[in-house]
Amino acid sequence: MRILLVGATGTLGTAVHQELVARKHDVVTVARTGGDLQCDVTDPEQVAGLYRTVGQVDAVASAAGSAPYRPISELTVADYQAAVTGKVLSQVALVKEGLTHVTESFTLITGVxxxxxxxxxxxxxxxxxxxxxxxxxAAIEIAPQRINAVSPTVFTESLDVYGDFFPGMKPVPVAEVVRAYVRSIEGRQTGQVYVP
Incomplete structure (x- = not known):
């Protein structure tokens, strides 16, 4: 399969890329400042241009998304807008702009x-x-194209940096999260939220 991987240079994106290549997929990597192509997916015009550049792909996998972390009493409207733009609208744009370019599936990233x-x-x-x-x-509207999400908790490999933010939560190895991406891309289910 030819797969467009967005957020390909982070911890998760790098691991997903390595596994997809090992499984003999043709992967086009995208990141804001690295990868085969550069794109700020928070800008729908750049997302549309990305698809024009790449052309047809079988699948899109997103490992990109950001949101601010502050006490609720300190969060501003701009913070909520940043979360919606950075994690929601960016991935919605990948789907919306990709409908005529993606033949099989979309895999998005969410979280615990x-x-x-x-x-x-x-x-x-x-x-x-x-x-x-x-x-x-989206799953009930875009068939026969499929769409799923992967919803991990904190990565075992990132506990030293982020573990204190997730007290008592069971961490997950990145390899398990990668398996959820493979399941979404190579499987046949749609409308699923995979919790590795």
Missing amino acids: LAREPIVTGAAASLANGAVEAFVRA
């Missing part, structure tokens, strides 16, 4: 905060929940 909130995570929880709701809604 959609179902297990943490202190300072309200904006991220809002964004993750929105992505998951979008996946379920």
Whole structure:
């Protein structure tokens, strides 16, 4: 399969890229400042241009998304807008602009905060929940194309940096999250939120 991988230079994106290549897929990597192509996916015009450049692909996998973390009393409207733009609208644009360029599937990224909130995570929880709701809604409209989301908790490999933000939550090895991407891309289910 020819796969467009967005967010390909981060911890997760790098691991997804390595696994997809090992599975003999042709992967076009995209990141804001690295990869085969550069694109700021928060800009719908750049996303449209990305698809014009790449042409037809079998699948899109997103490992990109950002949201601010602050106590709810300090979050501003701009913070919530940044979360929606950085994690929700960017991935919605990948789907919307990709409908005529993607033959098989979309895999989006969400996260544990959609179902297990943490202190300072309200904006991220809002964004993750929105992505998951979008996946379920889009699945009934874009068939036969498929769409799923992968919703991991904190990575075992990142506990030294982020572990204190996820007290008591069971971490997940990046390799398990990568398996969820493979399941979404190579499988046949749609409208699923995979929780590795």
